[in-house]
Amino acid sequence: DAKTTQPTSMDCAEGRAANLPCNHSTISGNEYVYWYRQIHSQGPQYIIHGLKNNETNEMASLIITEDRKSSTLILPHATLRDTAVYYCTTVQGAQKLVFGQGTRLTINP
Amino acid sequence: EPEVTQTPSHQVTQMGQEVILRCVPISNHLYFYWYRQILGQKVEFLVSFYNNEISEKSEIFDDQFSVERPDGSNFTLKIRSTKLEDSAMYFCALKTRDWAGDGYTFGSGTRLTVV
Numbered sequence: 001d002a003k004t005t006q007p008t009s010m011d012c013a014e015g016r017a018a019n020l021p022c023n024h025s026t027i028s029g030n031e032y033v034y035w036y037r038q039i040h041s042q043g044p045q046y047i048i049h050g051l052k053n054n055e056t057n058e059m060a061s062l063i064i065t066e067d068r069k070s071s072t073l074i075l076p077h078a079t080l081r082d083t084a085v086y087y088c089t090t091v092q093g094a095q096k097l098v099f100g101q102g103t104r105l106t107i108n109p
Numbered sequence: 110e111p112e113v114t115q116t117p118s119h120q121v122t123q124m125g126q127e128v129i130l131r132c133v134p135i136s137n138h139l140y141f142y143w144y145r146q147i148l149g150q151k152v153e154f155l156v157s158f159y160n161n162e163i164s165e166k167s168e169i170f171d172d173q174f175s176v177e178r179p180d181g182s183n184f185t186l187k188i189r190s191t192k193l194e195d196s197a198m199y200f201c202a203l204k205t206r207d208w209a210g211d212g213y214t215f216g217s218g219t220r221l222t223v224v
Contacts, residue, residue, distance in 0.1 A: 032209040043200050043215040044152060051210065087152075094140045094207040096165060099152040 004088045009104040018075040020103050022088030025069040031092045033064060035073045036099070037084040044087065044099070047073065078107045113203055115216035122223055125190050130219045132184040132201030140204035141184045142213075143176065145169070145197045152200070158184065191223045 005023040012018040024033065032051050036044040048055055048062045050071075055062040061074040075082055087102040114133040122128050132141070143155040156166040158176050175187045184203075188195055201216040 030209070034213075036215075038152070041146070041148075041198050041218070041220070043218045044202075046212055046215070049210070049212065091209045093209055094157075094159070094204055095209075096142055096154045096157050097202070097213055098154060099144075101151055 004090060004100055006086075006088055006100065006103045008101065009106070011106050011108055012075075012078050014080060014107050014109050015077055018078040018082065018105060018107070020073040020075075020086050020088075020105065021070065022073070023070045024088070024090050027068050027090050028092065031090040033062065033068075033071050034089050034091060034097065035060070035062065036087045036089070036097075038087070038102075039081075039084045045084075047086075078105075080107050080109065083107045113201060113214050113216040115199075115201055115219050117219060118217065119220045120222070122191055122221070124193055124223055128188050128191055128221060130186045130188075130199050130201075130221070132186075132203070132216050134182065134184065134203055138203035138205050138214075140207070141176075141178070142202040142204075143186045144200045144202065146200070147194075147197045155186070188221075191221075193223050196221060196223045 032049050034049040035047040038044050048057055048060050050062045050064055063072045083106050085102040085104050087099050089097050091097055116131045141158040144152050146152045154167050156170045157164045173189045178184050198218045198220050200218045202213045204213050
């Protein structure tokens with residue numbers, strides 16, 4: 001699995017868009033990019049995933065660069081409840097997900 | 110994605126005792142994973158399980174750990190002789206297909222406290 005790099009922490013004002021970057025420069029052609037988040041000690045919560053096209057769902061948007069070496073998770077209108085640790089990871093097939101330290105996102109009122 | 114049920118939600122056990130943590134699949138899951146998270150640390154992979162056998166395990170998954178699906182339904186993690194350092198949140202994750210485009214469903218977790 002590709003190694004991912006994320007900023008340790010980020011702040012965002014409530015109501016603004018939160019843009020979380022992730023670098024996965026060694027990603028292989030059949031690896032998907034996955035984003036999860038964890039609030040306190042709850043189980044990792046799925047947010048979104050994609051292969052090469054940009055994706056959008058009710059929670060977020062995922063922008064993957066054309067060379068697939070990086071991606072950005074966008075929370076369009078951040079709320080206080082979006083405060084969490086956000087994990088970016090890559091995976092192929094049914095391999096294990098590998099979680100790094102993630103980005104601690106704090107939404108400020 | 111709907112959450113997967115894990116039981117118990119919280120277990121306190123004495124050091125040296127055996128514990129069994131359970132994960133209840135909700136549909137036709139074929140791939141199973143256990144993770145743990147020590148307080149304040151990242152989520153760590155323990156083991157993956159497919160076709161009734163371990164497909165991959167981490168260095169953490171030593172001889173005191175075992176996994177099985179005894180009734181073809183529940184997926185269990187057994188810790189034979191618990192240590193204080195086994196205190197952590199344990200999460201299972203499930204998957205239906207060997208395709209990364211098909212997501213992973215995580216359980217709600219079991220908080221294990223070893224005293």
